[in-house]
Amino acid sequence: MKNKVVSVEQAIEMIPDGAVLMIGGFLGDGTPELLVDGLIKAGKKNLTVIANDTAFPDKGIGKLIVNKLVKKVIVSHIGTNPETQKQMIEGTLEVELVPQGTLAERVRAGGFGLGGILTPTGVGTVVENGKQKITINGKEFLVETALRADFALIKAKKADFLGNLVFNYTARNFNPLMAFAANVTIVEVEELVPVGGIDPNEVHVPHAVVDYIVRGNAK
Amino acid sequence: MIQDPKIGRTVIAKRVALELKDGDIVNLGIGIPTLVANYIPKGVTVFFQSENGILGMGPAPEPGYEHPNLTNAGGSPVTFLPGAVAFDSATSFGLIRGGHVDITVLGGLQVDEEGHLANWMIPGKLIPGMGGAMDLVTGAKKVIVAMTHVEKGGVPKIVKKCTLPLTSVRRVNLIVTDLAVIEVTEKGLLLKEIAPETTLDEVLKYTAASLIVPEKVPTMPVTL
Numbered sequence: 001m002k003n004k005v006v007s008v009e010q011a012i013e014m015i016p017d018g019a020v021l022m023i024g025g026f027l028g029d030g031t032p033e034l035l036v037d038g039l040i041k042a043g044k045k046n047l048t049v050i051a052n053d054t055a056f057p058d059k060g061i062g063k064l065i066v067n068k069l070v071k072k073v074i075v076s077h078i079g080t081n082p083e084t085q086k087q088m089i090e091g092t093l094e095v096e097l098v099p100q101g102t103l104a105e106r107v108r109a110g111g112f113g114l115g116g117i118l119t120p121t122g123v124g125t126v127v128e129n130g131k132q133k134i135t136i137n138g139k140e141f142l143v144e145t146a147l148r149a150d151f152a153l154i155k156a157k158k159a160d161f162l163g164n165l166v167f168n169y170t171a172r173n174f175n176p177l178m179a180f181a182a183n184v185t186i187v188e189v190e191e192l193v194p195v196g197g198i199d200p201n202e203v204h205v206p207h208a209v210v211d212y213i214v215r216g217n218a219k
Numbered sequence: 220m221i222q223d224p225k226i227g228r229t230v231i232a233k234r235v236a237l238e239l240k241d242g243d244i245v246n247l248g249i250g251i252p253t254l255v256a257n258y259i260p261k262g263v264t265v266f267f268q269s270e271n272g273i274l275g276m277g278p279a280p281e282p283g284y285e286h287p288n289l290t291n292a293g294g295s296p297v298t299f300l301p302g303a304v305a306f307d308s309a310t311s312f313g314l315i316r317g318g319h320v321d322i323t324v325l326g327g328l329q330v331d332e333e334g335h336l337a338n339w340m341i342p343g344k345l346i347p348g349m350g351g352a353m354d355l356v357t358g359a360k361k362v363i364v365a366m367t368h369v370e371k372g373g374v375p376k377i378v379k380k381c382t383l384p385l386t387s388v389r390r391v392n393l394i395v396t397d398l399a400v401i402e403v404t405e406k407g408l409l410l411k412e413i414a415p416e417t418t419l420d421e422v423l424k425y426t427a428a429s430l431i432v433p434e435k436v437p438t439m440p441v442t443l
Contacts, residue, residue, distance in 0.1 A: 026271040026272075026290070026292075026294075026308075027271075027290070027293070027294035028294065029271070029287065029288055029290045029294065030288065052308070053348075053350075055294075056294075075348065076348055076349065076350050076351070077347060077348035077349070077350040078346070078347060078348050079347025079348060079350075080294065085346060088346070097346075097348045097349060099349050099350075099351070099352075099353040099354050100270060100308070100312065100349070100350050100351040100354060101308075101311075101312030101315060101316050101351065101353075101354035101358075102353075102354070103308075104307075104308040104309045104311075104312050105309060105312070108309045119316065120316070120357050120358075121316060121353045121354045121357045121358070121387070122353055122357075123357075123387075123388060124385065124387070124388030125353065125384060125385045125386065125387065125388070126384050127349075127353065157288075167307075168288040169272075169273075169286065169288040169289045169299075169305045170269075170271045170272050170273060170288055170289055170290050170305060171287075171288035172272055172305060172306065172307050173271055173272055173307060173308045173311075174307070174308050175307070176307045177307060177308065177309055204307075
């Protein structure tokens with residue numbers, strides 16, 4: 001059986017410049033900080049980041065923006081990070097804004113083998129520009145396509161050595177969805193327990209979608 | 220009209236709180252909407268939902284009791300009340316878009332005569348992103364806009380037609396401001412109540428949309 005446990009450095013080494021990354025977290029809560037710091041230390045370039053938001057300049061994904069590692073973000077919110085707005089206005093960072101519920105569903109669709117989803121959110125607003133609309137039972141829906149990534153960098157509270165995952169409170173957010181939606185999923189965990197150490201009823205994400213485990217407890 | 224903006228905000232929050240019914244599932248936006256939680260009427264129990272994955276959110280913890288993985292949609296530390304649930308973002312927006320949230324209270328930049336809300340961007344000036352606002356307005360059973368009646372400088376926010384990008388084409392249900400309570404009806408904007416220390420002339424002066432004004436308009440049932 002393959003040992004999924006790797007160091008931060010080994011995990012980061014797999015990620016090439018220009019990679020498309022999904023990164024978990026909601027304003028930094030539930031973001032794998034050790035992996036984020038690893039990307040910065042390694043000086044990765046031209047990354048595309050799919051995430052809920054760009055957090056704060058000194059926290060989570062915000063640090064990637066401040067260090068200019070990112071060429072494009074697909075997010076629902078950038079209001080808490082002035083650096084994101086600055087780089088967007090300067091033209092060095094492309095920002096695609098997606099309604100939060102639509103973003104969650106596009107990621108879920110990508111991981112669950114769907115081509116996309118139909119949502120009423122955004123109909124009649126600028127969000128519908130360039131998108132196909134479908135009427136079902138008299139109601140209009142936007143076709144929102146699935147999202148996938150080269151790598152998902154996610155954060156869990158606990159894993160066993162197989163990669164069964166348990167998340168903590170509001171640190172769950174996009175993490176379980178992203179775990180399914182990337183070619184390679186790397187999880188940073190606070191606690192690693194023996195196989196069988198997690199009650200099957202308690203598992204939030206099955207090990208089948210987890211490729212690598214990084215142990216760590218960033219504050 | 221009420222001169223002190225802090226009292227104005229409190230009046231808005233107190234009045235919105237009267238709309239909450241026992242057992243309601245409620246999502247509060249940031250800013251004035253957040254204040255609503257301080258004025259829940261006696262005997263009414265509501266469940267606060269937060270976009271980042273909570274149903275049953277409680278107030279901020281005592282200093283020293285913050286948990287880094289227990290935050291609200293603004294990133295600030297909160298608590299769980301007994302019976303609280305944590306879940307992922309797809310489930311959170313399943314509640315929101317799926318019509319399982321009874322009331323969403325949001326701030327507003329503009330609301331127009333048709334009840335359309337614009338509250339997520341000012342082109343060229345302020346582009347924070349829509350976050351969960353578009354899903355909330357599209358999916359919640361009842362949408363209440365809680366905002367000051369005018370911008371700084373007295374520019375009306377209730378207008379004939381929104382000039383800012385819309386949040387949704389779904390009409391909002393109720394507008395609560397520091398001057399008035401206005402219901403969005405099939406016939407147009409209906410003036411329901413006027414704030415304390417406020418005259419009908421002031422409401423009309425600071426509203427750029429047509430209002431349906433009944434013969435008698437009661438004062439908001441809130442204390443200053």
